[in-house]
Amino acid sequence: MMRVELTVNGERRSDDVEPRLLLVHYLRETCGLRAANVGCDTTSCGACTILLNGASVKSCTVLTVQAAGGDVTTAEGLTPADGELHPVQRAFRQEHGLQCGFCTPGMVMATVGLLAENPHPTEAQVREGLEGNLCRCTGYHNIVRAVLAAASEQVSS
Amino acid sequence: MTHHADLAASELVRAEAPLLAHAAAQVGDPQIRHRGTIGGSLAHADPAADLPMALLALGGSVEASGPGGTRRIASDDFFAGFFETHLAPDELLTAVRVPRRPGAPWGYQKFVRRANDWAIVGVAATGGRIALANMGPVPLRAGAAEQALADGASIADAAQLAADGTAPGEDMHADVEFRRHLARVLTRRALDQRN
Numbered sequence: 001m002m003r004v005e006l007t008v009n010g011e012r013r014s015d016d017v018e019p020r021l022l023l024v025h026y027l028r029e030t031c032g033l034r035a036a037n038v039g040c041d042t043t044s045c046g047a048c049t050i051l052l053n054g055a056s057v058k059s060c061t062v063l064t065v066q067a068a069g070g071d072v073t074t075a076e077g078l079t080p081a082d083g084e085l086h087p088v089q090r091a092f093r094q095e096h097g098l099q100c101g102f103c104t105p106g107m108v109m110a111t112v113g114l115l116a117e118n119p120h121p122t123e124a125q126v127r128e129g130l131e132g133n134l135c136r137c138t139g140y141h142n143i144v145r146a147v148l149a150a151a152s153e154q155v156s157s
Numbered sequence: 158m159t160h161h162a163d164l165a166a167s168e169l170v171r172a173e174a175p176l177l178a179h180a181a182a183q184v185g186d187p188q189i190r191h192r193g194t195i196g197g198s199l200a201h202a203d204p205a206a207d208l209p210m211a212l213l214a215l216g217g218s219v220e221a222s223g224p225g226g227t228r229r230i231a232s233d234d235f236f237a238g239f240f241e242t243h244l245a246p247d248e249l250l251t252a253v254r255v256p257r258r259p260g261a262p263w264g265y266q267k268f269v270r271r272a273n274d275w276a277i278v279g280v281a282a283t284g285g286r287i288a289l290a291n292m293g294p295v296p297l298r299a300g301a302a303e304q305a306l307a308d309g310a311s312i313a314d315a316a317q318l319a320a321d322g323t324a325p326g327e328d329m330h331a332d333v334e335f336r337r338h339l340a341r342v343l344t345r346r347a348l349d350q351r352n
């Protein structure tokens with residue numbers, strides 16, 4: 001076991017983990033944060049996307065020990081416990097950017113990362129920016145609309 | 158080592174070695190570019206990958222450091238076989254060098270069927286060198302096409318030779334003959350793209 005210290009959704013944590021423990025399993029099982037899903041375990045689907053030090057990464061391809069000292073944000077961390085949804089989450093609801101919801105936490109975190117790097121993307125840049133996130137349900141059109149709505153701040157509360 | 162996203166965004170690399178910055182931006186998807194590194198990609202030596210092909214086209218080199226010191230290995234001598242390099246077991250890749258070529262024409266073609274995928278075939282061309290991805294167990298030079306260009310052949314005629322001396326494999330994406338066809342077509346496009 002190894003001791004890791006890191007910040008998860010603003011909370012400082014210190015945990016003993018196996019060196020091989022993937023960050024997504026640490027978040028889901030040790031921290032009890034179940035937003036990041038495991039869809040493929042091969043860095044393909046994007047369902048496990050979180051922010052590590054502000055950049056979107058697939059948490060099935062990061063060892064927990066590699067995140068030591070880092071700052072992790074999951075979809076849970078976008079919203080204070082009793083607060084309202086993050087504008088990107090509201091945009092996904094408003095534009096019906098989800099059906100079963102499995103891909104949604106990853107889509108939302110990839111979008112937050114994309115808009116941090118490029119606050120006003122074109123539709124083509126949105127589609128390329130989300131190319132690492134697969135959705136089996138929506139056909140992507142409403143997801144793209146949701147991202148463009150979030151970027152133009154045309155989201156009702 | 159430097160993440161693909163940092164390489165792609167670097168003003169210095171974009172100005173001095175734009176082909177390398179462009180190649181880094183073609184890798185996978187944003188999340189992969191935030192994690193993957195140029196050193197990891199070169200040491201991994203996937204023949205279908207972007208950065209090994211780019212390094213070979215640029216005629217760059219790597220530095221390998223181990224208990225015996227540091228040595229430089231040219232890209233032409235670095236790739237040993239399928240996912241194998243000439244790094245010794247006790248060596249780490251500690252630096253990557255490419256010639257400065259601000260303003261030099263270059264072309265880059267990557268054929269994929271799915272978003273965020275590796276090249277089914279890739280071609281990078283600059284400064285008289287043409288490198289191919291996924292046309293054999295290692296990234297390869299299109300030597301016959303390079304020679305024809307140097308001898309004054311037209312782009313169309315030189316590109317016809319792009320698959321000579323290659324040994325592509327077959328998989329669910331493409332058979333051998335389709336890969337050879339892609340190498341010729343993509344080489345012509347990469348050479349046309351240079352100006």
Ligand SMILES: Cc1cc2nc3c(=O)[nH]c(=O)nc-3n(C[C@H](O)[C@H](O)[C@H](O)COP(=O)(O)OP(=O)(O)OC[C@H]3O[C@@H](n4cnc5c(N)ncnc54)[C@H](O)[C@@H]3O)c2cc1C
Binds near residue numbers: 042043185194274275
């Ligand atoms: C879904 C997916 C899609 C991808 N698409 C593409 C693509 O389109 N194009 C492309 O080019 N690549 C692609 N990749 C690969 C990606 O670019 C990674 O860069 C590559 O796998 C190397 O990852 P890494 O830098 O994290 O190295 P690691 O995975 O950490 O290391 C790879 C290997 O190299 C060794 N190694 C790492 N660094 C060094 C070093 N400095 N010295 C010596 N040995 C070292 C490691 O021990 C290991 O054996 C894709 C990957 C995935 C998962």
Ligand code: FES
Binds near residue numbers: 047058059
């Ligand atoms: S579970 Fe991580 S990318 Fe699919």
Ligand code: FES
Binds near residue numbers: 101135
């Ligand atoms: S909403 Fe079901 S996978 Fe995207």
